[in-house]
Amino acid sequence: MVLLRRVIGDALRARRQGQHRTLREVSTAANVSLGYLSEIERGQKEASSELLAAICDALGARLSEVLGEVSSTLSFAEEMEGVLVPVESGSATQAPARDKEISVSVRQDSPLKATLRTARKPKREVVYAA
Template identity: 70%
Template sequence: MVLLRRVIGDALRARRQGQHRTLREVSTAANVSLGYLSEIERGQKEPSSELLAAICDALGARLSELLREVSDTVALAEQMPNVLVPVKDEPATTAPATEAAAAKRAVRQVTSDGNVSVSVRQDSPLKATLRSTRVRSTERDRDVVCAA
């Protein structure tokens, strides 16, 4: 399941960072508290349409552009069958000592073609993280992470 507030937050953060602007600059221009804008970007809060319009205005973006980008991202996520399905823990020989150890067990390999591997980590019943890793041919290649 894709959480709309996370996709909106990711799109806003990408636009802000693409402009090399700080949270403080955008929050001041949008007349929203820095902490609240940070929570929106992290997908912890869902902004009202009025607030979203003010943030877009502060970023010099049209609300329709942002919503189109969000819509395209959601559509792409919907086309990925069996990626964001619940992950079952594999039986362990010993009980994990920490939650981090339990989380590592919840990671499963979805696919790998030698150049790209994709894994899914189930963080909670409503949150999963998809990680795509490319075999690095240069130092400039990066991991792509999508959380939903």
């Protein structure tokens, strides 16, 4: 099962890492403890809307942008057969994609942790001999 707090945490972490910033830098700018920000990024804690807004501000992003990314990820997950249903702990599940160029895998590490991974398959080049 994909958890909202996990997807939010992944989106925040991706933005922070994309800016090459440390947890300490962002936690200081957002006025939140480093440990709590880490737990939010790992999907272990649910942040209030006020705290999410402060973290987004510290990252130079609008809350609506981050929540839009989260919404897109959840929407994609909902379309994938088997993604939002519980799977056995520690197992990985392959879900068929509508687009044959994308592979999706879900790993349920614990009841509170599921990881959704997507990858675009390389396109095959067709060469015709003359």
